[in-house]
Amino acid sequence: MNLEKLKQKGRHRLRFVKSRYLKIFGGGVLFIFTASAWYGGKPNLPKPDADNGGLYLPDGFRAVVVVDSLKGRARHIAVNDNGDIYVKARFHNLNGGYGNIALRDTNGDGKMDIIQPFGKYDGGSYGTAMRVHKGYLYFSSELMVYRTKLNPGELIPDNKLDTIVADVPPYHEHQTKPLAFDNKGHIFVGWGAGSNAGQEKNRVPGSKGVGDPLSADNGNPLLKDHGGIWMFDADKLNQKQGDGVRYATGLRSIVAMDWDPKSKSLYTINHGRDDFRLLWPDIYSQWESAVLPAEEFFKVNQGLNGGWPYYYYDQIKGKKLLNPEFGGDKIKEGDGPKLQKPLIGFPAHFAPNDLLFYHGKQFPERYRNGAFIAFHGATNRAPYPQAGYIVAFVPFKNGVPSGEWEVFADGFAGVDPIVSVSNAVYRPMGLAEGPDGSLYVSDTEKGKIWRIMYPGDKKAFNVSQLAAMQKRKETASNIKNPDEVADNLFKDLPKNSAIYSTYCVSCHQRDGKGDGNRFPPLAQSEWVYDKFRLVYVILNGLKGQVTVKGLPYNEIMPAHGSFLSDEQVAEVATYVKSNFGNLPEIITPADVARIRKVPPPPSAAN
Structure with a gap:
């Protein structure tokens, strides 16, 4: 098929071009694969699953499961411009010791039929990032940020592994290393703090916080080199934290982070602290501990201070309040009013684990200026149903939300209510956009990946097609605020x-x-x-x-x-x-x- 001749004839709706390559892997096995590209018009989408892979979606959207059970499970994912998928494995030891997985669809049916582990490096189950950027695959363990070269037509990247940023041991909680890239050659790296609320004794009832929230010189020591975002040169090798610029601080645990090229801004969603009731039973009720504090969605301008560990955001009151570790009593604000408020205070313990600003054209117009968020679901809602386990969408205009957040995909957990985290069959973790504008979602529990598509008439899409998802937001036990009495699952415990x-x-x-x-x-x-x-x-x-x-x-x-x-x-x-x-x-x-x-x-x- 001669593309130039077709273009000369004015055929502007060439939808699908297949390019065949040969690639030999170790052991002498020969694979033939088909990569897909789209040139204007509507992409040639694969047949969706009859049940949308078990998902609830807005009317008109469909889904296909591209892979059902990766041995190493999945954290963040990336999709290359030929449709290949790259996965950060959750468990190296279940993946032959490899930290990554490469996937390819060779016949265009939407199912990944080549599954190839690759990349051996030290890492545990919090290793997070997987991003394609300017011909390289960037990914991270808890302590390191790596990259490797992607060669055109080849599924497996170069064996050479470059270290971009190196952290120092030991490993601690919240050490995830999410990544984002701006348009000026910088890479942003999240640096979680190994603490719940900056206590003298972490997660011990009644233990006070370390540092003075009103003193810049006597603050919590964790903020010196943790609890924030650092900016580095995306192409420079072997950088230490001191080689970067501390771009933001006061952020406890960061897993979801992305750069929006339209507003030329960095965004992140901070995991709120845990255990109000467990640590301070004289101050907080079980219900308050379940619904507070917010997961905070920030536009990150350089110098942002999110307020952790001294403050939390009460999304019900719309205020930054002093944490009880530092003398808070649900009323005291301290210097909270001086801090930047989040764009949105999402419900507590939803666990925001990935953020993606949508750039494609496959979805209807309302989705072309906004962000998708994968809420993994956390553990801290007992005695009420566990919450999150959804993909949400936030409409944007001029760099800020232009409406309330919406439920875009639900049904991952497969049970209602989610009494314990282990009851959830799947938990959404990573997000990636395909070259045709499809949205890919990964799962940590079984290693499943969905591809969400819109095969219908985009011009006909309207708000009425969101009605069922809005109802889920208001009624589903994993999304709505629980009733203090009726939704208490533990009221009859022995x-x-x-x-x-x-x-x-x-x-x-x-x-x-x-x-x-x-x-x-x-x-x-x-x-x-x-x-x-x-x-x-x-x-x-x-x-x-x-x-x-x-x-x-x-x-x-x-x-x-x-x-x-x-x-x-x-x-x-x-x-x-x-x-x-x-x-x-x-x-x-x-x-x-x-x-x-x-x-x-x-x-x-x-």
């Missing part, structure tokens, strides 16, 4: 789980299965079989990487022995041992008192 429901359920979940990433399972866990080790960890806490049921975890388990009595520790340990499919065993206060006095067993340090 008394012997009172300690668990207060101090343990937000991390390990009601079903004891954890969240599969940050917090390990108690259900049939080897860490629960030995009552000595179970009680010791409850009393003294745990930090550093551990392996539970074959998967790595690296969150801090706070020491509960300083504020729980022997009777309370015995109660919760007995509850854990007697539930979640574990072997029942009664642990007495005398057992706990004895374990308090002995040094840690070797197994507790592993």
Whole structure:
């Protein structure tokens, strides 16, 4: 097919051109693939799944599952200009030790039939970024930002791995390294802070915050080199944090970040802090802890201060309030009014994990000036249904939201209500735009990827086609604000789980299965079989990487022995041992008192 002759004849609706290449991979296996490109007009879209891959979408949108179960699961994703998909693997150890996955559709049916792991480097389950930028594939582990060259027509990039930015060990919570690029050769890198709220003792009830929120010289030490965004040269190798410019501060945990070329601005959504009720039960009710604080959507001008760890945003009151660690009482504002308010305060614990400004033309006009957000869903809503697990859309005009946020895709979790995080079948994580304007969404739990398309008449699309999604926003238990009484799922729990429901359920979940990433399972866990080790960890806490049921975890388990009595520790340990499919065993206060006095067993340090 001669493209130049077709153009000379005035054929402006050439929709689909197939280019065939040959590529030989290790082991002498020969693959033939087909890459697709579009030249004006409407793209030749693949046939959607009859059930849209289980998703609820606005009327007229359709979806196809491009891959159903990646062994390494998935974090962020990127789509190259020929339709190849690149995936940041969530678990290297389940992916043959590789940190990345390359996918290709060879016959144009929308399904990825080549799945090729590649790229060996150190990294855990928080390794995040995967972005295509100017012929390179950029990606990150918790500590490093890498890039490798993409060669035209080849699925697997160069073996040569360039280090762009290097962080220093040790690894800590919220260390994710999301990436964004501006139009001046800069790369922005998020630097999460390894703390919930800047406490002296992280996540320990009543522990005060470190630093003076009113003093620039006596602030929280984490803000010196964490809790913000740094700007670097996108092409310079082996940069350290000190080689970059601190672009923004006061941001606790950043996973979703993108540059909008229309407004020439950087945007991010900050994860709000956790555990109001657990840490400050005299101040916050269970309901307040479930619905506060907001996930904050910021336009990031250089010098932005988001206010963490001193302040949180109460989206109900529309105010920045002082955190209780620094003397807050739900009323005190301190210098909160001086801080930049977020563009939107999203509901608490939705877990914004990716942000994408849409540039394509496949979708109807209303989507061409706005941002999609993947809400992964968090763990901190108990005793109410867990929330998030959606893709939202925010319409934009002149660089700011021009209307309320909308539910664009729901149904990932597959259950209603989501009592525990582990109940969710899928959790949306990464977003990417294809060369034809399709929206791709990745999942962390099974390694599934959807391609969302609009095959209908774009001119006929109107607000009436959003009605069903608006109803979901108002009524679905994973989206709406819960009713304080009617939606309390734990109101009938037996008394012997009172300690668990207060101090343990937000991390390990009601079903004891954890969240599969940050917090390990108690259900049939080897860490629960030995009552000595179970009680010791409850009393003294745990930090550093551990392996539970074959998967790595690296969150801090706070020491509960300083504020729980022997009777309370015995109660919760007995509850854990007697539930979640574990072997029942009664642990007495005398057992706990004895374990308090002995040094840690070797197994507790592993």
